[in-house]
Amino acid sequence: MLAELLGFPPQVLFGQLLLGLINGAFYAVLSLGLAVIFGLLNIVNFAHGALYMLGAFASYFLLVVLGIGYWGALILAPVMVGSAGILIERFLLRRLSGIDHLYGLLLTFGLAIVIEGLFVKLYGASGIPYPTPEALKGGVNLGFMFLPWYRGWVVVAALAVCLFTWWLFERTRIGAYLRAGTENPRLLQAFGVNVPLLTTLAYGYGVALAGFAGVLAAPITQVNPLMGSNLIIVVFAVVVIGGMGSIMGAVVTGIAMGVIEGLTKVFWPEASATVIFAVMAVVLILRPAGLFGRTA
Amino acid sequence: MTRPIAILIALALLIAAPFAIYPVFLMKILCFALFACAFNLILGYGGLLSFGHAAFFGGAAYVTGHALTVWGLPTELGILAGTVAAGAFGAVVGQLAIRRQGIYFAMITLALAQMAYFFFVSADFTGGENGLQGVPRGYALGLFDLTDNLAMYYFVLIVFLTGFAVIARTVHSPFGQVLRAIRDNEDRAVSLGYDVERAKLLAFTLSATIAGLAGATKTVVFQLASLTDVNWHMSGEVVLMTLLGGVGTLIGPAFGAGVIISLQNLLASGPLSAWVPVVMGAIFVLCVLAFRRGIVGEFAAMMRRSF
Numbered sequence: 057m058l059a060e061l062l063g064f065p066p067q068v069l070f071g072q073l074l075l076g077l078i079n080g081a082f083y084a085v086l087s088l089g090l091a092v093i094f095g096l097l098n099i100v101n102f103a104h105g106a107l108y109m110l111g112a113f114a115s116y117f118l119l120v121v122l123g124i125g126y127w128g129a130l131i132l133a134p135v136m137v138g139s140a141g142i143l144i145e146r147f148l149l150r151r152l153s154g155i156d157h158l159y160g161l162l163l164t165f166g167l168a169i170v171i172e173g174l175f176v177k178l179y180g181a182s183g184i185p186y187p188t189p190e191a192l193k194g195g196v197n198l199g200f201m202f203l204p205w206y207r208g209w210v211v212v213a214a215l216a217v218c219l220f221t222w223w224l225f226e227r228t229r230i231g232a233y234l235r236a237g238t239e240n241p242r243l244l245q246a247f248g249v250n251v252p253l254l255t256t257l258a259y260g261y262g263v264a265l266a267g268f269a270g271v272l273a274a275p276i277t278q279v280n281p282l283m284g285s286n287l288i289i290v291v292f293a294v295v296v297i298g299g300m301g302s303i304m305g306a307v308v309t310g311i312a313m314g315v316i317e318g319l320t321k322v323f324w325p326e327a328s329a330t331v332i333f334a335v336m337a338v339v340l341i342l343r344p345a346g347l348f349g350r351t352a
Numbered sequence: 353m354t355r356p357i358a359i360l361i362a363l364a365l366l367i368a369a370p371f372a373i374y375p376v377f378l379m380k381i382l383c384f385a386l387f388a389c390a391f392n393l394i395l396g397y398g399g400l401l402s403f404g405h406a407a408f409f410g411g412a413a414y415v416t417g418h419a420l421t422v423w424g425l426p427t428e429l430g431i432l433a434g435t436v437a438a439g440a441f442g443a444v445v446g447q448l449a450i451r452r453q454g455i456y457f458a459m460i461t462l463a464l465a466q467m468a469y470f471f472f473v474s475a476d477f478t479g480g481e482n483g484l485q486g487v488p489r490g491y492a493l494g495l496f497d498l499t500d501n502l503a504m505y506y507f508v509l510i511v512f513l514t515g516f517a518v519i520a521r522t523v524h525s526p527f528g529q530v531l532r533a534i535r536d537n538e539d540r541a542v543s544l545g546y547d548v549e550r551a552k553l554l555a556f557t558l559s560a561t562i563a564g565l566a567g568a569t570k571t572v573v574f575q576l577a578s579l580t581d582v583n584w585h586m587s588g589e590v591v592l593m594t595l596l597g598g599v600g601t602l603i604g605p606a607f608g609a610g611v612i613i614s615l616q617n618l619l620a621s622g623p624l625s626a627w628v629p630v631v632m633g634a635i636f637v638l639c640v641l642a643f644r645r646g647i648v649g650e651f652a653a654m655m656r657r658s659f
Contacts, residue, residue, distance in 0.1 A: 100455045151641055158401045159640050161458055162595065165588060166636030173629030286466075289584065293463040296456060326474065333467035337448055340460065344451040 069322055070201035076318015078207055081214035082269050084310030086291045088218055089265035091300040095238035096258040099160030105284025106171040107263050111137045111270020112279045116186055126189035129271050137267025138260040145259035175281035183278030210272050217268060218307045225303055234258060293336045299349025309347060366509055375505040381613045382512040383570040388593040388605030389519050390562035396600030397523055398555045399535030401458045403587050404465025405563050410582030411468060412438040412564030417484035417577035418477050427490035431568040438564020439557055446556035450549055469582045483578030487571055511569050515562045520602055531555055595639045598646030607647050
């Protein structure tokens, strides 16, 4: 077997491969949300990591306060985070339309600091455990590795949401509007489409994706106020590598970067924290527009 | 006429300041003021938002700390080593980052700075979570004992004024004009025959070098280089200082640094100490929403209106 030839026990190799796949699934969902938001608002949502964290906290609150478990949270938490996003867009980001888009980045950066600071103050910097749903406890021995059910579920659920987003954008009327809004918002408005509403919805949807990822992450990483703080920077690198031009591009790049990171953990553990940034540097030298980017 | 007088008054105030205010606090403000002014060189005049300047500030802090503690270099050479290292790293980061514009530029600088952060976390010479402690202050020119806070203050003041003079000279030079042209209309600058890439890279490298000078000096003052200096929160802080003081005004970022450092000091001793990040973030949001010209920018606009 290949893994044995390379001198690594297969459990280690496939274990890290699975971890990489899971991380990649998170990168994919998060960078997809960034791409959706970027398409219509032309801003990079720095608060994405903080909103991902909010998703995890929302599922924790749902459990503790209302007694709503994981499956309910999977639907409700993204709706809650999405609603928060709609408020942010409607009352804060909209005031910045028409001026340099860098201010949007700065505003969301400030928001991220406020949200994270608030939760660190209230809940401390250590994590709060969130139980794995009963139906997904345990796992299956595949012979070459042990696959915990929950980990497998995360990958499947993340890919399903990505596929749904692709379908929404490429195969529905509202998706056609969204794509048209990305291309030429003024013309779309002239055709009688309510572009400001569309923009609000796009931000809400992109942010809801982050909330969804937060719920998926809660049983794995615990619910931690700083869980999105460093993750968002890696996702930025993923976005630079893939470019924000296409949905499938974001998904493929996200998964691929997760797998590369996982493999690096096996072969060169010291470099695993930085390998994605190194890939970004190489891509910038060879193909500055990004792998799936349309313009330079 | 009024300009030289204003400069003289400012100088007199800076020279007299340590007799009225705790020198270490003033030195902290001066270091961060220089950092913010260096950052403003590329944001305010080049229109490039770098979200990775902590890497140059903190990187220089580590190199200087190492040079003074382990190599035992004289203070000036230690600071020079940190500054040069920051400049070299700035040239590399700049080379990569200028390949993209706008938002991508911010994301690339942030990502590369995070890479540097991980390097400093895992490298042997940085002391991990503890950082480099007990860095010796040494003697200025081999004569003046810098363990004396007053001597240290004047040393830092000279460093600040030198760095600030370089920035002011750059901004008011033909090169500064080219930078502003690029900021306002890059395509036009290209069509006029300017080497836009080279100008951007030069400005970025210069900015990184002076940010490094600020970080290196900070290490000598506090005798400490730590992960806080290279963390991305530090990159955000310098953006906030610049924004609050006034993007694209020469002296604004220095004011912004003064306000932010004072505020942090004030809050840290009170009952609100745990709320510092929240307050900083809230100021950030308010600045972006309603105070985009910053303190000095608003003041200048007010002066224009009344005359």
